[in-house]
Amino acid sequence: MEQQSRLAGTVRPGGRTARTRAAVLExxxxxxxxxxxxxxxxxxxxxxxxxxxxxxxxxxxxxAGLVTDLMAELAESSAPHADTGGIEGDLLANALNVLGAVTDPRLGATFQAVIAAATGNEAAAAALNDFYLRRIRAWAPVVDRAVARGELPEGTDGMEVIRAVSAPLYYRLLVTREPVDEKVAEHAAARALAGARAGAFT
Known part of the structure; x- marks a missing residue:
């Protein structure tokens, strides 16, 4: 859920229509x-x-239509999942990516605005839900690979593991308004990994 440029990645080629869309979403x-x-x-x-x-x-x-398209672009332009060669490194990379997104002044403010809107606007809620589902699905394969390598139990639900990594970060950011830093991200990844190894997500 990480930002790669001022919007969400370099502007893609595609002529006038693509340039118009990029300018409007920015x-x-x-x-x-x-x-x-x-x-x-x-x-x-x-x-x-x-x-x-x-x-x-x-x-x-x-x-709402603008926000829906913006969230789709942010999801599409986010960096792909990590491949560090081990589940510990992959989950830590996920946690640090989430940390980078929620603490980025521009991107973090964008998410907070859309999350606030989602409470009373169905279209904003749907856009937010679609964004997070796309990012969770993009990262779930790191868990599948770990299962194949024997690092995690058979039947481990990759999407639930990824949710468990980011949940503590969002809870602190949005509910308790506590500071979120690398130490928090590292602990979130380590606890999700411990739960996954113990079979909590099968």
């Missing part, structure tokens, strides 16, 4: 960081992106 993220979901204004997004308002309304419809 402006959408600016608005989320500055104003939150409920302050997201379609006209300001269009102005910041340098495109016509009719284009933004026609293609994205409403603020």
């Amino acid at each position: 402006a959408t993220q600016d608005e989320l960081v500055e104003c939150g979901f409920h302050g997201l204004n379609m006209d300001r997004v269009a102005a910041k992106a340098g495109v016509g308002k009719t284009t933004v309304y026609r293609r994205w419809g409403d603020p």
